[in-house]
Each structure stands twice: as C-alpha cells, then as structure tokens.
Amino acid sequence: MADRAKSRKKGYEKSLGKSLFYRFIRMSSRIVSVFLFDFRAFGREHTLVEGPALILSTHQSHFDPVLVGATFNEQLNYLARRTLFKNRLFGALITLLDAIELDRDRSGLGGLKETIRRVRSGKKVLIFPEGTRTTDGRIAPLKPGFLAVARRCKVPLIPIAITGAYNALPKGAKLPIRYPMRIAVGEAIDVEEFQDLDDDAMLALVKSRLDACYNIAQSSREIS
Numbered sequence: 001m002a003d004r005a006k007s008r009k010k011g012y013e014k015s016l017g018k019s020l021f022y023r024f025i026r027m028s029s030r031i032v033s034v035f036l037f038d039f040r041a042f043g044r045e046h047t048l049v050e051g052p053a054l055i056l057s058t059h060q061s062h063f064d065p066v067l068v069g070a071t072f073n074e075q076l077n078y079l080a081r082r083t084l085f086k087n088r089l090f091g092a093l094i095t096l097l098d099a100i101e102l103d104r105d106r107s108g109l110g111g112l113k114e115t116i117r118r119v120r121s122g123k124k125v126l127i128f129p130e131g132t133r134t135t136d137g138r139i140a141p142l143k144p145g146f147l148a149v150a151r152r153c154k155v156p157l158i159p160i161a162i163t164g165a166y167n168a169l170p171k172g173a174k175l176p177i178r179y180p181m182r183i184a185v186g187e188a189i190d191v192e193e194f195q196d197l198d199d200d201a202m203l204a205l206v207k208s209r210l211d212a213c214y215n216i217a218q219s220s221r222e223i224s
Contacts, residue, residue: 021096022075029070033063036178037168041071042216043185046158052119053156053188054149058139058210059128060165063181067162068126071183077118077125079111100125112149119153129206137166139210142203150202154195156188159206161213184217186210 033039055076057068065078080099085091100118102111115125131143139161150157164181186209194202 018096018098026069029066033067033070038180041183042220044071046185046187047072049156049158049188052122053124053158055124055126055158055160056129056206057126057160058162058214059130059133060162061133061169063165063169064162065126067181067183068160077123079127115149116152119155133171134166135171139214142207144199144203147199147202154191156190158188159186159209159213161210161217163217182217182220184213186213
C-alpha cells in the first residue's frame with residue numbers, strides 16, 4: 001500500500017511538473033511571437049471546445065506547433081516525426097511536452113494508435129493533414145491519414161490556418177526572419193457534419209474550412 005501511494009504521488013508530481021513546464025513554454029512563446037513576429041490570433045473563441053478534439057492545422061514551418069499551442073489556453077498534444085526525437089536538446093524538449101512519436105518509415109501506426117488513445121482519454125491532439133510543410137505558402141492537398149482517427153474517436157474537428165510562418169521560416173531555411181504571422185481558428189466541425197461522408201467528401205469539407213480560415217488570416221495580415 002505504501003509503495004502504491006508513493007508511486008501515485010510520484011506520478012502526480014511528474015504530471016504537475018510537466019503541466020507547469022508547458023504553461024511556461026506557452027507563455028514564453030506568446031511573448032516572443034508577439035514581439036518578434038507581430039503574431040495575432042483570430043477566432044480564439046472557437047478554441048473553447050469542451051472535451052477532446054482533433055485540431056487540424058495548415059503546415060507552414062517549424063513555428064506552427066508553437067503558434068497553435070500559444071493560441072489555446074489548454075494543454076495540447078502534438079504529433080512529431082521520429083527523427084525530431086533524435087536531436088538531444090529538441091528531443092528532450094518535445095518529450096517533456098508529451099509529443100506523440102510518429103514513425104513514417106513504419107506507416108506511423110504506433111503514433112496513430114497513441115493519438116486515438118489520448119483523444120479517447122479526453123485530450124486535444126494537433127494534426128497537420130497536409131502531412132508536411134508547404135513549399136510555397138499555400139495549402140497543399142490534404143492526406144487522408146487523419147480520417148480514420150476522426151471517425152473512430154468521433155470528436156469535433158477544429159480547423160486552423162496559419163499565414164506568414166512560411167515567409168518567416170520557409171522549408172529548407174536554417175534561420176528565421178522577422179515577418180508578421182497570423183492564425184485563424186474556425187468553428188469546429190461537429191461529428192454530425194462528417195459521420196456520413198465518404199473520404200473524398202470529408203476531405204473536401206475540411207479543405208473548405210481550412211481555406212476559409214486561411215482567407216481570414218491572410219486578409220488580416222494584409223490589412224495590418
């Protein structure tokens with residue numbers, strides 16, 4: 001009994017430590033992104049979805065997980081490709097942030113199973129349905145990998161589009177430049193909207209919502 005109590009206490013302390021660390025990273029990210037990149041988020045009221053959800057975001061640069069995390073007031077879960085864990089410093093960071101390892105060389109099945117487990121446990125998980133970063137700043141064709149997770153978990157889908165991050169740190173660049181970055185969060189897609197759709201129709205629905213978010217983020221950046 002004593003050993004079990006100690007184990008529970010240790011688990012609680014570890015969980016609390018990770019939660020506090022996540023909050024510190026989130027607050028630091030907000031401050032840095034606003035001051036260095038004039039970061040602005042639109043539609044933040046749409047982040048207030050109770051319970052689990054899949055967050056579907058466009059993918060412009062390595063800044064994206066940070067920007068999405070800074071937009072939400074609750075702790076998110078992230079998918080990160082396996083190679084990122086091999087970097088000693090960055091790997092330690094994303095491990096502390098409870099990132100989900102995705103091994104693309106082995107179909108990513110383990111990462112998808114872990115994603116489903118976390119969603120079913122009540123968490124929100126960030127997925128980039130394009131599969132990789134854009135090469136020109138525009139939204140690339142969506143890949144169907146997330147569809148099975150959405151259908152099995154039966155949770156809302158929160159669409160998000162990012163603009164400016166590609167210009168600040170395009171694919172292949174080693175160092176960022178200062179460039180205004182924007183995020184637009186769309187209204188969640190309820191389960192009832194997609195449960196009877198086939199794959200093509202569901203991808204089209206998600207793409208249309210991402211396009212709408214992209215237009216909001218892009219126009220707000222141009223106006224400012």
